[in-house]
Amino acid sequence: MQEPPLLWLDDMSVRFELGRSRGSGPVHAVTDARVRLSPGQVLALVGESGCGKSVLASALLGLLPSNAWIRGRAWLHPGTDEEVELLSSSEHVLARRVRGRRIGLVPQSAATHLTPVRTARDQLAETFRELRGRVDHGSVDELAGRVGLAPADLAHYPHELSGGMAQRVAVASALVADPSVVIADEPTTGLDRPLVDRVTDLLGELADRNRGVLLITHDLAAAKRVATHVAVMYASRVVESGPAEEVFHRPWHPYTKGLLEAMPEAGFQPVPGHPPALTELAELEREWGCVFCLRCPDTPGVAPCNGDPALVEYGSRSVAAHPPC
Amino acid sequence: MLRAREVVAGYDRGRAVLDRVDVVVPPGAVRGLAGPSGCGKSTLARVLALLQRPWSGTVELDGRPVRGARYSVPAELRTAVGIVFQQPRPAVDPRMTLRQVVSEPLRARGIRRPWRRVGELAELTGLNDELLDRMPHEVSDGQLQRACLARAVAPRPRYLICDEMTGMLDASTTAALVRVVGELVNEEGTGVLAISHDEPLLLAWAGDDVIRW
Numbered sequence: 001m002q003e004p005p006l007l008w009l010d011d012m013s014v015r016f017e018l019g020r021s022r023g024s025g026p027v028h029a030v031t032d033a034r035v036r037l038s039p040g041q042v043l044a045l046v047g048e049s050g051c052g053k054s055v056l057a058s059a060l061l062g063l064l065p066s067n068a069w070i071r072g073r074a075w076l077h078p079g080t081d082e083e084v085e086l087l088s089s090s091e092h093v094l095a096r097r098v099r100g101r102r103i104g105l106v107p108q109s110a111a112t113h114l115t116p117v118r119t120a121r122d123q124l125a126e127t128f129r130e131l132r133g134r135v136d137h138g139s140v141d142e143l144a145g146r147v148g149l150a151p152a153d154l155a156h157y158p159h160e161l162s163g164g165m166a167q168r169v170a171v172a173s174a175l176v177a178d179p180s181v182v183i184a185d186e187p188t189t190g191l192d193r194p195l196v197d198r199v200t201d202l203l204g205e206l207a208d209r210n211r212g213v214l215l216i217t218h219d220l221a222a223a224k225r226v227a228t229h230v231a232v233m234y235a236s237r238v239v240e241s242g243p244a245e246e247v248f249h250r251p252w253h254p255y256t257k258g259l260l261e262a263m264p265e266a267g268f269q270p271v272p273g274h275p276p277a278l279t280e281l282a283e284l285e286r287e288w289g290c291v292f293c294l295r296c297p298d299t300p301g302v303a304p305c306n307g308d309p310a311l312v313e314y315g316s317r318s319v320a321a322h323p324p325c
Numbered sequence: 326m327l328r329a330r331e332v333v334a335g336y337d338r339g340r341a342v343l344d345r346v347d348v349v350v351p352p353g354a355v356r357g358l359a360g361p362s363g364c365g366k367s368t369l370a371r372v373l374a375l376l377q378r379p380w381s382g383t384v385e386l387d388g389r390p391v392r393g394a395r396y397s398v399p400a401e402l403r404t405a406v407g408i409v410f411q412q413p414r415p416a417v418d419p420r421m422t423l424r425q426v427v428s429e430p431l432r433a434r435g436i437r438r439p440w441r442r443v444g445e446l447a448e449l450t451g452l453n454d455e456l457l458d459r460m461p462h463e464v465s466d467g468q469l470q471r472a473c474l475a476r477a478v479a480p481r482p483r484y485l486i487c488d489e490m491t492g493m494l495d496a497s498t499t500a501a502l503v504r505v506v507g508e509l510v511n512e513e514g515t516g517v518l519a520i521s522h523d524e525p526l527l528l529a530w531a532g533d534d535v536i537r538w
């Protein structure tokens with residue numbers, strides 16, 4: 001039997017209202033996202049920059065700016081005594097019960113998230129005090145050791161740390177309260193391949209300890225290395241999701257295929273055209289159905305495309321508009 | 326060719342990042358440079374793009390040694406080498422439209438209506454009219470990096486340094502930009518130094534011609 005999910009997103013949408021003078025509609029950042037994250041999974045959310053990946057993560061943590069409006073539901077630990085609906089929770093609940101405690105966040109470009117005038121140890125100790133109420137340096141060292149940092153490394157200031165070390169400090173901070181869900185937002189950008197491998201392996205170890213990891217990345221190689229499941233996002237929508245091996249081995253959606261064929265070792269062929277502006281998606285969907293139609297090799301509404309942008313389940317996998325033949 | 330000869334360069338006194346480095350960028354070809362972060366790749370990029378003066382050694386442009394860096398270098402030499410950085414956002418003025426970003430080096434050279442060339446560059450890099458009229462905050466990293474590439478090649482540099490140009494980009498945009506650079510190499514004979522820590526990328530981009538640091 002499958003374990004109950006840690007995180008359950010149901011038809012979550014995020015819109016940003018722009019200034020009235022712009023004369024354009026709202027930005028469709030996330031549309032009808034349905035995501036399940038279970039213990040032991042690393043779910044890679046992949047897609048090109050600007051497709052809504054990071055907005056999805058920020059929405060779960062209540063970190064969106066005030067011009068955003070959110071629809072849908074996102075449950076943390078659904079069906080248990082600890083169930084929290086994240087999107088309707090007050091800032092107080094999110095700050096005191098969720099952020100850092102039950103969902104850890106590893107931010108993009110970790111070095112800029114560390115306070116420049118304090119050492120790594122000082123910052124980790126502060127996180128311990130805040131989240132666990134007390135700090136003993138034995139546990140700081142132990143946690144640092146888990147992410148591959150020596151106690152001596154912690155004496156450094158952020159500018160003295162390499163990108164990879166700063167990233168590991170950020171991972172350690174996210175793990176202080178031993179959260180059951182870790183969201184890593186582009187944790188490998190700017191790192192070289194051996195460091196990417198170490199950071200992704202760290203995330204994999206978390207999943208092995210029955211945590212759930214949501215890995216947001218545009219780096220398909222990193223996703224392939226560590227993900228157990230994958231969700232491909234395009235122009236605000238999840239267009240395909242399922243077990244990583246199956247999706248990477250036999251993609252159904254033409255965008256997933258396009259991304260995989262663009263990898264250097266797999267042909268290096270770009271997907272033609274550009275992603276649509278996020279303000280024009282509603283119009284695009286009215287006209288064509290699927291938002292990928294402008295770049296798609298298939299004719300809209302003619303098999304294999306059924307022109308329906310909604311994600312439909314087929315066994316363990318889901319896909320939009322392009323059902324498996 | 327563009328050549329760094331016996332170059333020693335760095336930032337803090339007494340701590341050279343590059344120690345007697347020799348690198349040659351041949352015209353009409355892509356040469357890759359791979360290495361871990363912190364090994365001096367970007368410093369070499371800055372030296373070759375004439376943005377940073379080496380402590381000793383020289384940069385040679387088609388056999389001619391170039392003295393100085395930045396504005397102390399005559400404009401016709403300075404525009405012979407273009408550079409694209411990893412992060413497009415800090416590399417553009419946030420108050421300019423992409424059209425202004427792309428046309429800036431042309432206007433700086435006294436071309437008052439460079440719009441035909443801007444049109445060519447837009448077509449080359451896959452930008453369209455509607456994108457050219459947007460501000461940097463209204464486009465994605467990938468679209469902005471296309472504009473940075475268009476700006477770098479606007480004055481038809483003989484050499485182009487791509488310093489982790491695709492580091493922030495998804496696989497499809499990466500492949501698209503690499504293809505654009507390939508067209509420049511084939512059609513204009515541009516010599517390219519592609520710098521990255523991503524070896525699979527460089528092997529696909531530069532073939533076997535990859536220097537490993």
